[in-house]
Amino acid sequence: MDVDTGNMTPTNLVDKVVVPGDVVLDLTKMENQTIKLGSGLCQDCDYISVMQAGKLRLSKPNKYWVESSQKRYVPSSEDTVLGIVVEHRSDNFLVDIKAPNLAFLPVLAFEGGTRRNIPKFETGTLIYARVVKANGIMNPELSCTYASGKAAEFGQLKNGYTFETSTGLARMLLSSPTCPVLEALGKKISFETAVGLNGRVWVNASSPDDVILVSNAIMRSEFLSGTQQRIMAEKLLERLEKS
Amino acid sequence: MEDRTDGRNANQLRPLACSRNLLNRAHGSARWSQGNTIVLAAVYGPKAGTKKGENPEKASFEVIWKPKTGQIGKQEREYEMILKRTLQSICLVNVHPNTTTSVIVQVVGDDGSLLPCAINASCAALVDAGIPMKHLAVSISCGLMEEGSIILDLTKSEEEKLKAFAYLVFPNSPLSVIDKVHSSKEEPIEHGIITSVSYGAMPVSGYFDCLERGQAASAAISEFLRRSLQKQSSEDASRVAQ
Numbered sequence: 001m002d003v004d005t006g007n008m009t010p011t012n013l014v015d016k017v018v019v020p021g022d023v024v025l026d027l028t029k030m031e032n033q034t035i036k037l038g039s040g041l042c043q044d045c046d047y048i049s050v051m052q053a054g055k056l057r058l059s060k061p062n063k064y065w066v067e068s069s070q071k072r073y074v075p076s077s078e079d080t081v082l083g084i085v086v087e088h089r090s091d092n093f094l095v096d097i098k099a100p101n102l103a104f105l106p107v108l109a110f111e112g113g114t115r116r117n118i119p120k121f122e123t124g125t126l127i128y129a130r131v132v133k134a135n136g137i138m139n140p141e142l143s144c145t146y147a148s149g150k151a152a153e154f155g156q157l158k159n160g161y162t163f164e165t166s167t168g169l170a171r172m173l174l175s176s177p178t179c180p181v182l183e184a185l186g187k188k189i190s191f192e193t194a195v196g197l198n199g200r201v202w203v204n205a206s207s208p209d210d211v212i213l214v215s216n217a218i219m220r221s222e223f224l225s226g227t228q229q230r231i232m233a234e235k236l237l238e239r240l241e242k243s
Numbered sequence: 244m245e246d247r248t249d250g251r252n253a254n255q256l257r258p259l260a261c262s263r264n265l266l267n268r269a270h271g272s273a274r275w276s277q278g279n280t281i282v283l284a285a286v287y288g289p290k291a292g293t294k295k296g297e298n299p300e301k302a303s304f305e306v307i308w309k310p311k312t313g314q315i316g317k318q319e320r321e322y323e324m325i326l327k328r329t330l331q332s333i334c335l336v337n338v339h340p341n342t343t344t345s346v347i348v349q350v351v352g353d354d355g356s357l358l359p360c361a362i363n364a365s366c367a368a369l370v371d372a373g374i375p376m377k378h379l380a381v382s383i384s385c386g387l388m389e390e391g392s393i394i395l396d397l398t399k400s401e402e403e404k405l406k407a408f409a410y411l412v413f414p415n416s417p418l419s420v421i422d423k424v425h426s427s428k429e430e431p432i433e434h435g436i437i438t439s440v441s442y443g444a445m446p447v448s449g450y451f452d453c454l455e456r457g458q459a460a461s462a463a464i465s466e467f468l469r470r471s472l473q474k475q476s477s478e479d480a481s482r483v484a485q
Contacts, residue, residue, distance in 0.1 A: 013418065013420060017472065017473040018418065019370070019379060019415070019417075019418075019468075019469055020370065020375075020376040020377065020378055020379055021376070021377060021378025021379060021414065021415055021417040022418040022419065023417060023418075023419040023420060025420065026420055040375075042335070042375070051335060051375035051376060051377075052370075052373050052375060052376075053370045053373075068373060070270070070372065070373035071270045071372070072270050072289070072372065072373065074373075100289035100339045100342045101291045101341075101342070102291060136339055136340065137340055137341075
């Protein structure tokens with residue numbers, strides 16, 4: 001049986017895979033400290049225990065979270081997501097963001113939005129938006145502007161091809177420095193892509209062949225390391241040049 | 244002690260295998276096999292809305308049991324109810340109120356210990372889907388022989404021959420950074436048992452013996468489950484252990 005006895009430091013489970021039920025922090029040993037808990041951890045009286053299986057991560061000095069990858073998305077505020085419009089109510093668009101609840105996108109949450117120029121989104125429109133408010137109980141709220149009021153890239157995405165991925169792959173695509181597969185593809189093909197943290201990716205390029213190649217490369221790169229991703233992307237690009 | 248038909252001794256489990264993330268459309272899926280008993284579980288959710296009779300302040304679970312052959316009857320309904328109650332007790336139901344999570348269990352092979360195998364598969368599928376849980380559940384079947392000895396992980400022929408047997412579900416053994424305040428010897432054995440389904444008549448002492456053996460064996464299964472969850476970084480995560 002694996003029970004750590006006698007080892008009191010909270011860091012001995014950091015960067016290890018933990019399963020629900022594991023106790024990762026003993027709060028009685030850490031007095032006068034503020035600890036911030038991210039996803040996957042919950043407080044159980046004096047202990048912090050794990051709710052979701054994944055790798056325990058620590059960002060010094062005091063942020064703990066469990067990194068895991070799912071096909072569904074748990075909304076949290078200030079995330080950028082790709083949503084699909086399901087319905088148009090009088091005050092809100094109902095948008096599906098792969099979360100337990102449908103999200104609301106207020107009709108006025110656009111740059112320069114007034115009652116006179118409400119955008120006409122039909123069912124099935126793809127929208128790049130930012131999550132404003134999200135807690136477990138209410139429907140999440142989206143917005144197509146930054147807090148300052150500027151729209152930047154938010155709004156409807158036209159043409160292109162959308163596919164679903166896991167949240168872990170979406171995070172990897174958005175990591176900095178640039179994800180190796182996107183870098184390798186970008187050297188030969190010109191394409192644009194939008195990645196939602198809820199596990200949706202949109203790809204657009206000038207020809208359908210390019211779109212298919214980029215989408216397949218992204219979907220295949222989930223479990224590969226950096227060099228493996230580059231090799232895979234180069235093999236796919238060679239095939240395109242031969243034809 | 245007489246030999247079991249497949250040559251195992253009393254405390255030996257059949258080979259365990261678990262693979263996760265098999266189904267493309269399901270949000271979480273797992274296939275668990277113990278010898279020839281194979282169960283495939285798929286989890287969809289959480290989805291918005293609860294059913295009519297359920298409490299909207301909690302997440303609710305819906306279990307659909309699909310037998311290998313034949314029509315759905317009372318036995319399947321009973322399994323669905325037991326599975327639903329077990330899963331409700333291990334999941335944190337306050338995290339996503341007013342949602343429904345569906346668990347669909349498909350029996351691929353049945354050679355005894357079907358309900359424990361299904362519980363193990365459903366638990367692995369819930370972990371794959373990322374549903375928040377208090378701890379994992381590991382399940383084992385224990386049979387009581389005439390002279391009072393206990394055998395574990397029953398096959399179908401053993402279940403039919405024995406006078407009494409029980410399916411037991413325990414929480415998994417957690418990793419912890421804290422010292423265990425009380426040693427496991429002082430803890431009464433019933434601590435932590437989640438579900439117990441018994442068939443046939445057995446004396447009380449025999450039942451407690453079953454609990455004790457089951458708890459000890461659940462540590463081995465819990466260790467196997469932990470190891471199979473740690474291999475999650477590879478696409479093809481199928482491991483076999485004894």
